[in-house]
Amino acid sequence: MSMTPEQQSAFELGAGYSANQVSLLVSGAGGAVIFLFLAWVLFSAYQGWADKSLSMKQLGFTLLRIALLLFVTLVILTV
Template identity: 35%
Template structure:
């Protein structure tokens, strides 16, 4: 549902920024949080692999899953 022109004007007057700027901010925050999570997951997997608790195949599987999730999230958020 899109905003009417009077709603956009009120939003910009009260917020001090445009609707597209707030959308970009929210998209950026979502992708930044997802990137931090991806880094944490891969680092934890690496530590498990280095300690011998995780096989190389499972670590590779974890890496591929995290990368695919991030790629799909990026495509969905930026589309």
């Protein structure tokens, strides 16, 4: 649902930024947090595999989950 021109001008007057700029900021911050989380999961999975506490099958499933979450995140951020 989009805002009316009156709502847009009131938002810009109160916030000092346009709604599109705030939306971009929130999307970018959320995407950055998710990417950092995925990097942490990948690093942890690699450490587990290197220590032989994580099998190759478990590592493969972890990589698959990371790829799926990354794909969903990119789709959501581009819409």
